[in-house]
Amino acid sequence: MREFVLYSRKGRTDGDFKTLKEAGRLDTVYQCILTSIFKSHAHRPGVVFHAVLGGPPRPPLRIRIDGDTLRDVRVDERSWEAILRSVLRGKAHPGISVDVMSIQGLVKRKHADGYKIYVLEEKGEDISECDLSGDILVVLGDHIGLPKKDEKFLLRFGRKMSLGRETYLAASCIDIVNYVIDRSVEH
Numbered sequence: 001m002r003e004f005v006l007y008s009r010k011g012r013t014d015g016d017f018k019t020l021k022e023a024g025r026l027d028t029v030y031q032c033i034l035t036s037i038f039k040s041h042a043h044r045p046g047v048v049f050h051a052v053l054g055g056p057p058r059p060p061l062r063i064r065i066d067g068d069t070l071r072d073v074r075v076d077e078r079s080w081e082a083i084l085r086s087v088l089r090g091k092a093h094p095g096i097s098v099d100v101m102s103i104q105g106l107v108k109r110k111h112a113d114g115y116k117i118y119v120l121e122e123k124g125e126d127i128s129e130c131d132l133s134g135d136i137l138v139v140l141g142d143h144i145g146l147p148k149k150d151e152k153f154l155l156r157f158g159r160k161m162s163l164g165r166e167t168y169l170a171a172s173c174i175d176i177v178n179y180v181i182d183r184s185v186e187h
């Protein structure tokens with residue numbers, strides 16, 4: 001499995017919002033869902049996206065989206081605004097679940113399940129040197145970045161991985177990782 005975790009530090013943890021942007025930048029969560037799960041006219045099999053939300057009123061909440069079982073979705077922001085509002089209000093949607101989970105708890109659990117953990121950061125080991133085979137969990141921060149104390153904890157279970165010196169949008173980072181793995185499977 002290939003799994004991505006975005007830590008959305010201010011992402012709202014209820015459905016009480018008008019737009020994704022005003023909901024603690026849930027628009028970044030939407031953008032990362034797109035690049036994690038969607039290819040043109042298809043979902044990516046074997047890919048799961050998690051957003052750990054740290055905003056009010058009931059953090060930490062984890063939204064989990066499974067590319068294999070996700071149904072009834074389109075790729076536009078308005079559709080996802082409605083879906084995220086609905087699941088955060090406790091309604092069901094195929095392929096999406098919401099539960100109480102911290103970033104530390106999630107990474108610890110995945111490590112115990114045998115996943116290789118990579119924390120995305122400019123000053124890490126270059127992606128070309130990293131072993132991306134098998135089960136991997138790739139962790140990234142939002143526009144604010146990962147809190148230092150969480151990053152320190154996560155690095156007990158994994159290592160930093162770099163995509164180069166430029167700082168990219170979180171969603172672009174996911175695209176790059178997917179692209180690199182896609183290309184390595186082709187060759």
Ligand SMILES: C[S@@+](CC[C@H](N)C(=O)[O-])C[C@H]1O[C@@H](n2cnc3c(N)ncnc32)[C@H](O)[C@@H]1O
Pocket residue numbers: 119120121122123139140141142143144145146161162163164165166167168169170173
């Ligand atoms: C938009 S960046 C955050 C920038 C934010 N201003 C900061 O100081 O962390 C969002 C996330 O993308 C990841 N990221 C961005 N560029 C990267 C790069 N070149 N290599 C690895 N990770 C990167 C990091 O995980 C970062 O937390």
